[in-house]
Each structure stands twice: as C-alpha cells, then as structure tokens.
Amino acid sequence: MRRLPVYGRQGKLTFRLLAVALVGQAILLSFFALAARGVAIADGRDGGRLLWLGAGLSVLALVGAGLMRSPVGITVGWLVQVLTWVSGLVVPAMFGVAVVFTALWLLLLVQGLKADELVARHEAELAAASD
Template sequence: MRTLCSSTLIGEALLIMFAALVAMRLTDVSSGEIWTVSGIAMALCIALCGMINRPGAVQIGWVLQVGLIASGFILPTMFGLGVVFAGLWWCSVHYGRKVDEFKAARTAATEAAAVHA
C-alpha cells in the first residue's frame, strides 16, 4: 500500500504546486495566501508519504482529497482534478491493501513450506 499511496501523494503535491502557479494569475487571492495554503498542503502530502502505514494516515489522506476538491472554489478546474485524485487515492488504498494481503499470504505459505520441508 505504501508505494501506491506515496505515488499518488507525490503526484498530488505536484498538482498542488502547478495549481498554485495558475491560481496566482487567474484569481484575486494574494500570492502569499496561495503559497501558504499550497505549501502546507504540499508539505502534508510529502510528510504523509513517510507515515502512510501509521494509524490515521489514510484518513488524513482523505482529508487532503476533500481539501483538493474544495480548492475548486478558488480554481474551478480543481473540482475535476480533485475528484480524479480522490479516485486515485481510493484505488491506491483499496488495491494497496489487497497487494499487502497477497504478500503476507505468500510469505506465510513460503514459511510453512520451509518448516515442513
């Protein structure tokens, strides 16, 4: 799960950076406000990559997704991109857990076979 979720979060951090650059030109919000909020969101994305296996990290990721969608009120394109990244986040969590379960089952089967051999 860690690899899939981290990849999504890195992509999201890049999206936030590029959206901030666009928002500076297309909105009346000050550059300082845009970069403060965007900087915090990007830092949270990067920090969450290292904490993804800890309790509550997936829920924080969902809060990030909601924030990304809500950024559509500043830059309307972000409504669509936020939904896309929320879908990617769901896929990363869902299929990442399945991969982790498969790996654990395979490791257990390998260890059981080694004990009986």
Template sequence: MKSLVLYGVPRRLTRRLLATVIGSEACIVLFGGLVAMALDKSGGGNGTTWLIAGSVLAVLCIVAAGVLRRPWGVTLGWLIHLATLAAALVVPMMIWVFLIFGGLWVVSMVQGAKIDDLSDEAQRRYDAEHGVPDGA
C-alpha cells in the same frame, strides 16, 4: 470494503502506493496554487494568499507521504483530498485533480490491501513448504 480505512497503518505495499499517489498530488496542487495566484492577479488582487495556500497544501502532501507509518497518516491523506476538493471553489479544474487522485487513493488502498494479502499468503505457503517455523 474493509480495506478502505480512515485511520490506521496500512501494510507495506499499500503504504508505498498511497505515498506515491499523495506525493504526485503535491506537484499538481502546487500548480493549482500558481493558477489561483494568476487568476487573482488578473482580477486585481496580488494572489499571494492563494500561492501560499497551494504551497502549504503541497507540503502537507509530502508530509502525508512520509507519515503513512503513523495511524493518523491515512487520515491526513483523506483530509488533503478534501482540501483539494475545496480548492475547486477557487480553481474549478481542481475538481478533476480531486477525482483523479482521490480515485487513485481509493484504488491504491483497495488493491494494495489485496496484494498484501496475497503476498502474506504466498509467504506462509513458502514457509510451510520449506519447514520455516512460525515467527522466524
């Protein structure tokens, strides 16, 4: 699976797909923070810590969606998924968030790379058929 990368800049469509996945995850992670806050309040705590942690993770999701053009942007996305998995220790249903969005992340990376390859090949064929010089 050469298209599964931990560090590097994905191509155009792959970046868009990954940004959509991680950006959507931000909403769910924020809701997870609200659930953790409510669970902590029902247990006698004030829950503020969990709300802040969920908010920080949601902001990191948005940041990761924006920095996918940087080589470390994909790495940040992977780390966010691991943090979502760790959140399952507080809110067990977050395991589903990890599985669903982690799966979408992997599928977006693999299928996005395939579509980018097909798009590049189609562009090369078009250029060859219409006499466009290389690099133009």
C-alpha cells in the same frame, strides 16, 4: 469487501503506492497554487493568500507521503483528498484534479490492500511448507 482504512499502519506495498500518489498530487497542487495566484492577479485581486493556501496543501500532501509508514499517514492522506475537493470551491479546475487523484487514491488503496493480502498469504504458505 472490507471497509477502507482511515487510520492505522498499512502493508508495505500499500503505503508505498499511496505515498507515490501523494507526491504526484503535491506536485500538481503546487502548480495549481501558482495558477490560482496568477488568475487572482489578472482579476486585480491579491493572489498571495491563494498561493500560500495552495502551497500549504502541497506541503501537507508531502508530509502525508512521509508519514505513510505511521498510523496517521493514511489519515493525513484522506485529509489531503478532502481539502483538494474543498479547494475546488476557490479554483473550479481543482475539481478535475480532485476527481483524478481521489480515484487514484482509492484504486491504489484497494489494490495495495489486495496485494498485501496476497503477499501475506504466500509468505504463510511458504512458512507452512518449510515446517
């Protein structure tokens, strides 16, 4: 098996799958930002900082989804995965989100790469057959 990419352009199917995963993650991250704020307020603390950090992470996930066609898109996606794990130190329930979305990220990355290889091989065979 080849190494998982951290930087560079991905195939058409791969970047689409990863962008969809990041959009879904962004939606869930925004809900967790609201939940973290609510828990902090219930504990008598100011939850504004947690809300802004969670919203920032959610926006970063959306930016990563938008940049997925560019070489830095996958790097931003990996950064979102790492920061989601780090956010579990603040809100422990985020570890569950991190497990699910990191597993989804890896699955879609591996399967997208395989699918892009199959499409490229099929197009090469069609081109060779038409010559």
